[in-house]
Amino acid sequence: MPVIAVDLGGTKISAALVADDGALLAREHALLAGRGGDDVASLVADACAALVTEARTARVEVPASIGVAVPGIARAARGTVWAPNIPGWDDYPLRDALHDALGDDMRVVIDSDRAACILGETWRGAAAGARDAVFLAVGTGIGAGILVDGRILRGHADIAGAIGWLALGRPYDARWSSTGCFEYHASGPGLVAVARDLVAATPAYRGELRDLAGDVTTAGVLDAAARGDDIAVRVVDQAIELWGMATANLVSLFNPETIVFGGGVFGPALRFLDRIADEARRWAQPIAMREVTLVPSALGGDAALVGAARLAMDAEDSA
Amino acid sequence: MPVIAVDLGGTKISAALVADDGALLAREHALLAGRGGDDVASLVADACAALVTEARTARVEVPASIGVAVPGIARAARGTVWAPNIPGWDDYPLRDALHDALGDDMRVVIDSDRAACILGETWRGAAAGARDAVFLAVGTGIGAGILVDGRILRGHADIAGAIGWLALGRPYDARWSSTGCFEYHASGPGLVAVARDLVAATPAYRGELRDLAGDVTTAGVLDAAARGDDIAVRVVDQAIELWGMATANLVSLFNPETIVFGGGVFGPALRFLDRIADEARRWAQPIAMREVTLVPSALGGDAALVGAARLAMDAEDSA
Secondary structure, eight states: OOEEEEEEOSSEEEEEEEOTTSOEEEEEEEEOTTOOHHHHHHHHHHHHHHHHHHHHHTTOOOOOEEEEEESSEEETTTTEEEOTTSTTOSSBOHHHHHHHHHOTTSEEEEEEHHHHHHHHHHHHSTTTTOSSEEEEEESSSEEEEEEETTEEOOOTTSOTTOGGGOOOSSSOOGGGTTTOHHHHHHSHHHHHHHHHHHHHTOTTOOSHHHHTTTTOOHHHHHHHHHTTOHHHHHHHHHHHHHHHHHHHHHHHHHOOSEEEEESTTTTGGGGGHHHHHHHHHHHSOHHHHHHOEEEEOSSGGGHHHHHHHHHHHHHHHHO | OOEEEEEEOSSEEEEEEEOTTSOEEEEEEEEOTTOOHHHHHHHHHHHHHHHHHHHHHTTOOOOOEEEEEESSEEETTTTEEEOTTSTTOSSBOHHHHHHHHHOTTSEEEEEEHHHHHHHHHHHHSTTTTOSSEEEEEESSSEEEEEEETTEEOOOTTSOOOOGGGOOOSSSOOGGGGGTOHHHHHHSHHHHHHHHHHHHHTOTTOOSHHHHTTTTOOHHHHHHHHHTTOHHHHHHHHHHHHHHHHHHHHHHHHHOOSEEEEESTTTTGGGGGHHHHHHHHHHHSOHHHHHHOEEEEOSSGGGHHHHHHHHHHHHHHHHO
16 A cells, blocks of 8 residues: 655655655655644654655545654654754654644554664665665755664664764864764854864965855855865765764674665765775774665665655554 | 583583573583693583483483583584683583583584674574674673674684774774773773773872772772762763774664673673663764664573573584
């Protein structure tokens, strides 16, 4: 039976009617446009209702389950969501709101976008069939979706996988207090901030990033490094070292068979995947390092959507 | 029904007849005395046979299951063991050997000592009842036993939890290649090595570690730090920083409810547990840090033995 999958981002909603084999039969999109609270839940419910109608029109079985990936923490037991980028979603009762809008017969399963990404990639993506795998998402922030023996690692309070907080270098620096050490230096905005700091500290520098100072982007830094700009090269060298150390720590602790690199930065930083592997190899438990494969996301922007479908199907299978 | 538990160490065997409630009804001990290969398996089998006899003599139910904790990697599917400190145990078929000695009716379950320690502590020790918990063992080496939603984290090749390999500081140093960065500096021998290096690099140093240079122990360094010796204080300050960073990384990645500190160094380093918690608090994801409790092992040297009993009972429950 097809299910409805929803990928709720910080700025937009992507939803789809998904067949048993993972095929996307129909899609819906909506922009949050600054909305918060119940208005966002209504947008989600509208997208789901539209997909139910499309299923009826197309004469496929009408879905009875919805999987939702959210940009924050999903409290699995209560069906509530903490999403820092959606106003009013400190502990928002999304499951109840969707039941109110769509009926109690509709099964609703909610999980974090990083959990959904690794479910998607192990079902229909770059880690297909893996039972021990990690999705490392590097974009505006850094997070990890972690699969342990086929099950999502949630932790005691549903916030496992906060890999942006990895401690990777002494001594502690107070600038890291709101993002964590790893994310501060190696997220998309982190690379730009490191570049700005280096430009400011290098008066003799006459390279291309100097002119871009006001609006340099992560891709701009990565491209400048490819052209040999010396500050951009230093920024990227440090990022590769940190991405490699974080990869090594995942390998030593989890002994996964696959680590999938995704998020907006992977993307353009995928050209460095071999160098990240070389760096990880220096640090990681050597037997575990030989067991792991590092791969780019195969589903790209649809990873969380495909994983949300898998969430819904898993709930049906276990019901 | 009682079970037999075996804690196979690198130098000795500790075995016990264990009741349903975790009580140790009878114990057996043996020294490996340099033995390897089949001889070690025979020692284990002899200890088990003696405990079966003791059960008969005491007129308690005769055990039908054995749980064995081993100092290395237990390949769960095949029942073989890699144990670097036991000659000839590169991939030793321990389960088959015990079946040969004790009969195929005896159920045999084998796991690593770090897995057994966290099972013991969550069953009858410092983390009783926890489903997401970590046993951080700091002794000659450093390892972690990790429980995720009530199940042991094994990884793809049964070597998860190799936390001694954590990457905690750039740039990479080739001295770490056989132990990992964290273990090199913060294991028992690591503390001594760091102290020796500092003494050698400080010609003006006249403190107590100078006289001990040849045979300084981990406990000696910790005690000297408590007396204010300046090199010992520097060694301990660095170790606390590294233990705190590793603790923070466990908290951010696993979101556990309890981390149990054990092994030979905790032990004497438990006096620093508050300082380790303060250090971890600077680095870790803050919500996850508030959820975790850091505690000393309650079972001490019996943690792996009690956990081995739990292993055997869990196998009976699921049979």
